[in-house]
Amino acid sequence: MKKVRIKVEPLNWEDENKDCRFEVNAFLVGGPTGVFAAWKDGNCVRYAEGDDGYWREKGSFNEHWLPRIIGVLSEALKENEI
Secondary structure, three states: OEEEEEEEEOOOOOOOOOOOOEEEEEEEEEEOOEEEEEEEEOOEEEEEEEOOOOEEEEEEEEHHHHHHHHHHHHHHHHHOOO
16 A cells, blocks of 8 residues: 555536546555545545546545444455355
């Protein structure tokens, strides 16, 4: 996992003729289907999917949800174990 500066297309980008992308310092993690980026913005954790040239914001959640989200993901992974 590494932290880099990326330019992200906002989640609700309405004007395709205007470049509304913003820059953030995000942690990147690679996976089998692409790259995931996450950064903190106030009390929110925001995340995007993309690659070195193009990033699209996918959503955000309040940081207080993080322990529960990790727990739910862990349980979901256990259900799919063989």
